[in-house]
Amino acid sequence: MTQTTAPGAATPSRVGDVVIEARGLTAGYGGTPAVHDLDLDVRGGEIVALLGANGAGKTTTLLALAGEVSPIAGTVSFHGDSRRRALHQRARRGLGFLTEERCVFMELTGWQNLKLGRGKPEAALEFFPELEEHLSKRVGLLSGGQQQMLALGRVLAGEPRVLLADELSLGLAPLVVERLLAAVRRAADAGVAVVLVEQHVRQALAVADRVKVMRRGRVVMSGDAADLRDDPERIAAHYLSGAQ
Numbered sequence: 001m002t003q004t005t006a007p008g009a010a011t012p013s014r015v016g017d018v019v020i021e022a023r024g025l026t027a028g029y030g031g032t033p034a035v036h037d038l039d040l041d042v043r044g045g046e047i048v049a050l051l052g053a054n055g056a057g058k059t060t061t062l063l064a065l066a067g068e069v070s071p072i073a074g075t076v077s078f079h080g081d082s083r084r085r086a087l088h089q090r091a092r093r094g095l096g097f098l099t100e101e102r103c104v105f106m107e108l109t110g111w112q113n114l115k116l117g118r119g120k121p122e123a124a125l126e127f128f129p130e131l132e133e134h135l136s137k138r139v140g141l142l143s144g145g146q147q148q149m150l151a152l153g154r155v156l157a158g159e160p161r162v163l164l165a166d167e168l169s170l171g172l173a174p175l176v177v178e179r180l181l182a183a184v185r186r187a188a189d190a191g192v193a194v195v196l197v198e199q200h201v202r203q204a205l206a207v208a209d210r211v212k213v214m215r216r217g218r219v220v221m222s223g224d225a226a227d228l229r230d231d232p233e234r235i236a237a238h239y240l241s242g243a244q
């Protein structure tokens with residue numbers, strides 16, 4: 001695997017106020033918890049990477065933070081406010097959410113996709129100038145990497161205060177992953193609070209400030225990414241010490 005060397009990775013970002021916070025969060029499906037008693041706070045300017053094997057509870061955590069899955073117990077607060085709101089209200093208050101499915105409209109052109117975002121298309125192109133020559137094409141004809149850049153660029157152009165990103169790198173080539181994660185780092189350095197779910201441990205460590213490793217719905221390890229960069233085996237051990 002090629003190691004991601006995103007700009008700014010080695011320098012801790014200046015962190016601000018807590019933007020999104022979970023306290024004693026238990027969440028799941030049909031009353032059955034998939035995440036147990038999770039505490040998490042993310043400040044503006046930092047990237048917290050959620051790592052763990054398949055089924056560990058990472059996506060459920062993001063869905064609960066996004067308000068798409070209701071807490072069974074505990075709270076999720078956005079700028080100190082734990083009231084549940086409709087998705088469009090959360091977006092207006094600065095929530096950017098990229099789900100595991102590529103968040104683009106395949107039948108529309110790249111330009112039309114960008115126009116549907118909260119920000120200006122030009123702002124998305126500042127993150128990914130390589131998209132400009134493809135914007136007149138239908139998005140279904142673009143590569144997976146270009147689609148993902150479009151989805152991320154559109155969210156970042158809207159200047160979110162928090163970005164929740166689930167498996168941005170899924171199935172993409174290392175160079176594309178590097179571009180995507182560098183854009184996430186750049187957004188964090190501009191003050192966005194980021195929760196990044198990633199399968200690629202080394203690439204996540206290269207851009208994150210803090211790491212939480214989940215197993216069976218619980219956080220089993222937390223640490224500073226800088227301390228773990230040279231010793232990713234400490235994280236891998238948690239993947240291997242039991243399924244999920």
Ligand SMILES: Nc1ncnc2c1ncn2[C@@H]1O[C@H](COP(=O)(O)OP(=O)(O)OP(=O)(O)O)[C@@H](O)[C@H]1O
Nearest residue numbers: 029030033034052053054055056057058059060061
């Ligand atoms: N819609 C759902 N209905 C019922 N159970 C679900 C649903 N989605 C996930 N689960 C269960 O919740 C648990 C946690 O899944 P989750 O998707 O949060 O894990 P994950 O760490 O994101 O895994 P992956 O890396 O495979 O996406 C798993 O046991 C999974 O089977």
